Amino acid sequence: MSEAVVRPYHHGNLREELLERAEEIVRTRGVADLSLRELAREVGVSHGAPRRHFPDRQALLDALALRGFERLEREIVAAAKGRASHTTRMARTAVAYVRFATRDSALLELMFAGKHRDPDGPVHEAADRAFTAMSDLIAEGQASGQLVGADPEKPGMLVWATLQGLASLANGAIVDEAALDGVVTDAMHGLMLGLRPR
Amino acid sequence: MSEAVVRPYHHGNLREELLERAEEIVRTRGVADLSLRELAREVGVSHGAPRRHFPDRQALLDALALRGFERLEREIVAAAKGRASHTTRMARTAVAYVRFATRDSALLELMFAGKHRDPDGPVHEAADRAFTAMSDLIAEGQASGQLVGADPEKPGMLVWATLQGLASLANGAIVDEAALDGVVTDAMHGLMLGLRPR
DNA sequence: CAACAATGTAGGCGTCGACAACAATGTCGT
DNA sequence: ACGACATTGTTGTCGACGCCTACATTGTTG
Numbered sequence: 001m002s003e004a005v006v007r008p009y010h011h012g013n014l015r016e017e018l019l020e021r022a023e024e025i026v027r028t029r030g031v032a033d034l035s036l037r038e039l040a041r042e043v044g045v046s047h048g049a050p051r052r053h054f055p056d057r058q059a060l061l062d063a064l065a066l067r068g069f070e071r072l073e074r075e076i077v078a079a080a081k082g083r084a085s086h087t088t089r090m091a092r093t094a095v096a097y098v099r100f101a102t103r104d105s106a107l108l109e110l111m112f113a114g115k116h117r118d119p120d121g122p123v124h125e126a127a128d129r130a131f132t133a134m135s136d137l138i139a140e141g142q143a144s145g146q147l148v149g150a151d152p153e154k155p156g157m158l159v160w161a162t163l164q165g166l167a168s169l170a171n172g173a174i175v176d177e178a179a180l181d182g183v184v185t186d187a188m189h190g191l192m193l194g195l196r197p198r
Numbered sequence: 199m200s201e202a203v204v205r206p207y208h209h210g211n212l213r214e215e216l217l218e219r220a221e222e223i224v225r226t227r228g229v230a231d232l233s234l235r236e237l238a239r240e241v242g243v244s245h246g247a248p249r250r251h252f253p254d255r256q257a258l259l260d261a262l263a264l265r266g267f268e269r270l271e272r273e274i275v276a277a278a279k280g281r282a283s284h285t286t287r288m289a290r291t292a293v294a295y296v297r298f299a300t301r302d303s304a305l306l307e308l309m310f311a312g313k314h315r316d317p318d319g320p321v322h323e324a325a326d327r328a329f330t331a332m333s334d335l336i337a338e339g340q341a342s343g344q345l346v347g348a349d350p351e352k353p354g355m356l357v358w359a360t361l362q363g364l365a366s367l368a369n370g371a372i373v374d375e376a377a378l379d380g381v382v383t384d385a386m387h388g389l390m391l392g393l394r395p396r
Numbered sequence: 397c398a399a400c401a402a403t404g405t406a407g408g409c410g411t412c413g414a415c416a417a418c419a420a421t422g423t424c425g426t
Numbered sequence: 427a428c429g430a431c432a433t434t435g436t437t438g439t440c441g442a443c444g445c446c447t448a449c450a451t452t453g454t455t456g
Binding site for chain 2: 032105109112115157158160161162163164165166168169171172175187190194
């Protein structure tokens with residue numbers, strides 16, 4: 001008995017495990033309930049250990065935001081590519097974004113929370129990359145003459161605003177989960193129609 | 199000397215003063231930095247006193263949310279009334295909402311944070327009233343034949359989503375404060391155009 | 397293999413939210 | 427007028443938290 005599994009002094013993968021557990025907690029109980037000490041306990045490490053990887057709580061939150069943007073970018077590019085029509089891919093991408101926003105609403109909030117974050121920091125850069133992935137799709141539509149304008153900025157803003165609005169509707173339980181994809185697709189089609197040159 | 203102003207044992211207006219100071223703190227430093235104890239100190243009362251008015255921290259936040267919705271409703275109805283054309287008043291109301299959302303972004307976040315709030319509670323009811331004020335304006339447009347549809351629900355969703363999106367754009371510093379009113383007005387006009395019967 | 401860096405532990409500090417026991421004040425029925 | 431009772435504020439305590447420092451263990455590298 002008492003064959004306690006001896007954890008080595010050095011955990012070996014602490015940073016990653018902390019982040020994953022943290023993301024889980026944020027998803028289920030929200031940012032406010034995320035505590036470094038609880039995290040340490042759950043991973044089976046002393047309360048001071050996380051400090052070696054995250055100087056303070058905000059650093060952990062930043063790391064979570066960074067991962068969030070990276071995942072978001074992956075999901076956007078995955079939805080944006082393919083052989084389907086431009087409009088279809090726009091709609092798919094929109095759905096992907098809104099899905100992310102509803103499934104991980106607390107994480108998204110955290111991602112955009114850093115109003116006073118360093119504009120040159122890694123988080124901001126990751127955010128830019130994710131946004132660029134969307135922007136590229138719009139630019140493609142403009143290049144192929146399916147969308148008005150030369151710069152993707154103005155339609156980009158419009159699309160962005162619409163997505164954000166739809167996401168907030170979904171999170172406010174005004175639109176139920178099941179109907180969400182349809183609503184988003186419709187809105188996107190309408191939007192594209194409005195932005196089509198004539 | 200030592201003519202210390204003797205505060206009476208009973209403050210007399212503690213609840214209100216706590217709420218006002220709390221709103222100030224939320225506005226300037228965000229919800230996370232709001233502490234009952236600091237609040238008590240600033241108002242010059244012992245750390246246990248606020249408990250008589252707010253059983254726990256969340257109760258204070260709920261009270262703040264309630265006030266927020268009441269103020270929002272007032273600002274919406276103020277913008278929605280008047281002799282101007284329906285379209286103009288729609289635009290004004292939109293500007294009023296987005297202004298609120300940007301000036302008091304932390305408060306707005308708090309107002310919508312209660313995802314698991316009692317749907318029959320006072321906060322939710324106040325939120326409904328504020329939303330209704332907007333809905334009424336849309337219904338008026340439908341009654342006078344300037345907007346499609348019979349029920350205000352569908353266009354209401356659209357308007358709501360657009361406003362929320364514009365607000366998030368503004369809060370993300372993607373649109374600068376000065377240009378905001380113009381952008382909102384334009385978007386609203388475009389939206390109304392799209393919703394006009396033909 | 398001996399410095400040195402990286403990583404984890406142990407303990408302490410100040411603050412917080414929540415709670416309970418008690419004190420001062422307001423209110424209301426008789 | 428006065429005594430019971432409710433309301434409101436005070437004080438002290440508890441456990442948890444974030445952050446800090448001193449120290450222990452392990453990995454790395456010249």
